[in-house]
Amino acid sequence: MFTDRSVPHYADDLRFNNFLLLGLFDAGRSILLFPISWREDDQGRNVKTTSQALKTLAIRRDYWLRPVRFR
Numbered sequence: 001m002f003t004d005r006s007v008p009h010y011a012d013d014l015r016f017n018n019f020l021l022l023g024l025f026d027a028g029r030s031i032l033l034f035p036i037s038w039r040e041d042d043q044g045r046n047v048k049t050t051s052q053a054l055k056t057l058a059i060r061r062d063y064w065l066r067p068v069r070f071r
Helices: 016-026 046-065
Strands: none
């Protein structure tokens, strides 16, 4: 599954899962998702959360509007 050469170029932060899922989707792989519970104990820093949300939205934008450049 991880023989794809683009995996080492995925973001090395909380966005990694987004890139990985989109890469699997593009490869035509079927995936099974199951819910997990996750929380961050450092809830005082909403700037980090907002920053990650904006970066994740940018991934979505690039994936849909610029698919060749994204890949």
